Amino acid sequence: MIDQQWSGVRRRVGVLGALSGSSRVFGSHGHRWALDDPLAADGLAELEAQIGVRLPDEYRTFLTCVGAGGAGPAYGLFPVRRVQGRWRWEGDGADLADLSMLARPFPGHGPDPRDRDALLAVRPEEEGFDEIEDFDDAIEAWDERWHALVFAPERTAGAIVISHLGCAQREWLIISGTHRGTVWSDWRADDGDLVPLRDPAGEPVTFTRWYSDWLRQAELTAHQPPTNA
Structure with a gap:
């Protein structure tokens, strides 16, 4: 039985993919408008x-x-997908989610700002070194400390990666805790943090809103007349 909120969505995606303008939709060359089969109830x-x-x-x-x-x-x-008898999410960065921690509540906050600011304050600068090799060693050591702080597995307990935007930027769906059902953007690769997506009214974006907004915008983009170069 089709849930009403998803009625016609699979058909709309198929129709959209057949339009010549669908290639203008960002990222479409990655998914090529293909949808996997739905999961069976037992799966x-x-x-x-x-x-x-x-x-x-x-x-x-x-x-x-x-x-x-x-x-x-x-x-x-x-x-x-089920691979060798075990379920897992597949995609660029999907393995960032620790599947053994999905039942734990998502913390919803980053590291202590004092720890973060203190580490940013001592980030090595190239002009402080006489030899480029010494700078490379120093920045590598700093990167390891930064990664351990902001990419600690506990930061994303109770969440799965659901999409890749490019340049190591991803989006997560929270499945446990008080933020359950909402989508968060991950800007940590650019020295940012995990932040909740919000709609124009400032409300957290849930999975249905996230997907439906994309589909509507994709349809608008695909139906736009091509611009002359």
Whole structure:
């Protein structure tokens, strides 16, 4: 049975992919407008039993009514697949999520700002070194400390990576804790942090809003007349 919020979505994606203008949609060359088959009920049950937590309702109904992944925001929605008897999400950076920690509440905050600011304050600068090799060694050591601070696995407990925007920027779906069901952007590769997506009214963006807004914008883009060079 199709959940009403997803009625017609799979068809719309197929129609959209057949339009000549669909190639103008950012990231479409990555997913090529293909959707995986939806998950069967027993597959979803097995997945949730493996990770030890029920997925947010909006996402779980998408998996069973639309598809297990594929065409979607940016370079596509990361598919969840059963590989050698175990379920996992696949995509560029999907392995950043620790599947053994998905039942733990997502913390919703970064490292102590004092620790973060203190580490940023001592980031090596090239002009402080006589030899480039010494600078390279110093910045490598600093990068290791930075990575350990901002990319600690505990930072993303209770969350899965669902999309890759390019340049190591990704989006996460929170599946446990008080932020459950919302989508967060990951700017840590650019010295930023994990931040919640918000709509124009300032409300957190949930999975349905995230996907539906993308689909509507993709349709508008594909139907626009081509611009003359």
